[in-house]
Amino acid sequence: MADIQESKDSLSENLQQVITLLEKHRLVENLVHKQEMQNHDLVESLVHRQNIYELQKKLDLLHPADVAYILEALPLEQRLDVWELVKAERDGEILLEVSDAVRQTLIADMDSEELLAAAEQLDTDELADLVPDLPKDVLQDLLDSLDSQNRERLQSALLYPDESVGALMDFDIITIREDVTLEVALRYLRRLGSLPNHTDKLFVVDRHDILQGVLPLKRMVVSDLDANVADVMAMEAVVFHPEDIADEAAKAFERYDLVTAPVVDDNNKLVGRITVDAVMDFIRHEAESDKLSMAGLREEEDFFASIWKSVQNRWAWLAINLVTALVASRVIGLFEESIERIVALAALMPIVAGIGGNSGNQTTTMIVRGLALGQIASHNMKSLITKELGVALLNGLLWGGVLGLIAYALYGSYQLGLVMMSAMTLNLLLAAIMGVMIPLVMNKIGRDPAVGSSVLITAMTDSGGFFIFLGLATIFLL
């Protein structure tokens, strides 16, 4: 039995072993280099080859997902050393397992022939994931090498956007007719010899491939062998269309606890299936890219990417923040005279702006979540806004009061304390309104509210906070 604890331990152990072997390999190469080729052949044949052989043996024993893990964790040079040692017939599988960023580094290291060979090991649906990273000429050769059914499938799979059911589906479907007995069905399966991964049900179709129902294996094994497929199959299956949104499909998988589900076209003709592992990958990928984009990283970044690549990946966000910070700075500029006269304002103003930003982001997080779960609609908008304004008012009076007292203690002016408290309350109310409105508007105009909302909120509460605080101070303190 492969124990999970063992398999986890050995994941980092594997990595450590590979690194050790790689280092030995480097050591020998340097040695050889220094000895000016004199004993080259001898050393090479004795030590070097031994290390390489050991490393290769080690890699051959690992699951493709585990090799992918090692490749991800290695700096570019070592990564390519390991990549060269991976058996060519496993290249395809492993390319599918690594992240986009690492895949690009590996593909850049392969010639057309190697790429074509790797691609030819894959199923059509897997190919569709790889194709966007392939050079044009390899792609053409690849298309030429496919039979017409698979070429058609690949081309249609490529047409579906990333976030659609069509992009998640595969073609590993076992179909059966409804008018045969289970006995006949089982005989047919035994002739097949093995079933595709994740097969938990057969798809029942008529002669035109129109879906009639699904026959779960677990129903098959408990039913009378003389029964007809039509009597045992489930008619009430959840089905998807290729153009359905992947996120909705993922929710349906969770909601109805599915393992596989058929995908049909508009005429109810079976075109493929979705499996729970594709759905899980999708959910994980979405969660990751949400986190990345909230921090303004455009895509997943290879840990060992060049500095220049990383700068490109991160610059857009910094540029946007530069603009919003400049706007906030100009707002402060409006009140330079007030600050010159009461310099305490300069020290206190970032507090008002900062707490506003945090509070606004809490509200936005709630609203984005509600939008994602489909729980926000016109019927509950009013009570939502009322609640958020209430929370903001209470927090404003509470924390604003605390801050007012601190300001009074520090600078001995109770008027300054009152301005502080009022500015905090007003900025938190602004944050609440913006925190509700911004994600709703972004959602309305078809943008992902999870991504840009946070920047916009912070921009509003920064500039707004400075304006409110300095404005009130100018009116009441000068």
Add this chain to the structure above:
Amino acid sequence: MADIQESKDSLSENLQQVITLLEKHRLVENLVHKQEMQNHDLVESLVHRQNIYELQKKLDLLHPADVAYILEALPLEQRLDVWELVKAERDGEILLEVSDAVRQTLIADMDSEELLAAAEQLDTDELADLVPDLPKDVLQDLLDSLDSQNRERLQSALLYPDESVGALMDFDIITIREDVTLEVALRYLRRLGSLPNHTDKLFVVDRHDILQGVLPLKRMVVSDLDANVADVMAMEAVVFHPEDIADEAAKAFERYDLVTAPVVDDNNKLVGRITVDAVMDFIRHEAESDKLSMAGLREEEDFFASIWKSVQNRWAWLAINLVTALVASRVIGLFEESIERIVALAALMPIVAGIGGNSGNQTTTMIVRGLALGQIASHNMKSLITKELGVALLNGLLWGGVLGLIAYALYGSYQLGLVMMSAMTLNLLLAAIMGVMIPLVMNKIGRDPAVGSSVLITAMTDSGGFFIFLGLATIFLL
């Protein structure tokens, strides 16, 4: 065929229908109230009951997950109206589907008898999810009502922490002996009549329940009926222990594309199983709570929670930010004299602090991700830090240069421009160092780096940014 598109449309449609029916129901109640009980009986029997009946019929037709969705989207009062109409025998299932926050509102509305009845419909592993929310007296009655095996299972399930395999596992296992033929095995399954959800394999055990292997159904249906279970079963199954970390198990499910997996104790005795739907729920739940805690929300918040409850959920984060903002404010306070003399400093300083915070958070997000994927280890620390420092230096010179020019253009002092550029560069370098160190240290001391890192980074880059910028200005401009 239940079409997913239909089922999605009808999700919001269902909600709308329930709301309409509820409103009619309210209307009638108000009417009855106004008419001072005169025609009460008549109206009640004619209209009111009709609406209630329609609503109840509607609810009975819905999947428990769909009823849960409606309950989540309704304000408290309407939610409880609907909850009363749900058939008592479905209470248990639905309580499992709603979020923790909503579950508490529903349980608060039920008496001990109703709760006990709801709990008794559930499996032991499902009970374990519900128990933390049950009042003590109900829990005692519940334990008394269980037979000894289930009581033991429930008690041990409660002992496992939330994030362990023990908390995810269920007990719906079908076991079989290895010395029987597939024919006999299939006859046994047919006698059972139906298999638990997600059964994709049988667990092969000896007479002491020691796990010998697993027998996938899809292997069973393609194999010769005369073969022995021992010949067909897989010995190389991934197995888990109840005390394994749930997150590791989830990664193994993704890595090895599992649907179910056995859970064994230290003697390899079978104690339960994990299913992919429990794993998916776990992944989704983790992703959600990451997002919430990054915005400083302690737990999922019922949309219609009272203002006071929401304030409690959010206050800790605001309090922490208040403290860090005060520290930053005191740093500015140190330089009040400089600001009094060059008031432009007040307008420019938030830019230096802000961009530093954003850049630091980008670095932290990368590191947290690398830690979660297990890709950060001692062997690559040096190249990571070098890279982040390089990115910071490049960004600092680039954006700092732009800002320096803007400062020069605005205030006509090239020295101010140079200070701006140097301060930006230094603060971005500080952000890079802190962005790498903080999550690593938090991870080392056993805290979740995803949660607190962002606050700490921002605190550092705010105070640090103010100090660096105002300090440089004081040295070089005054």
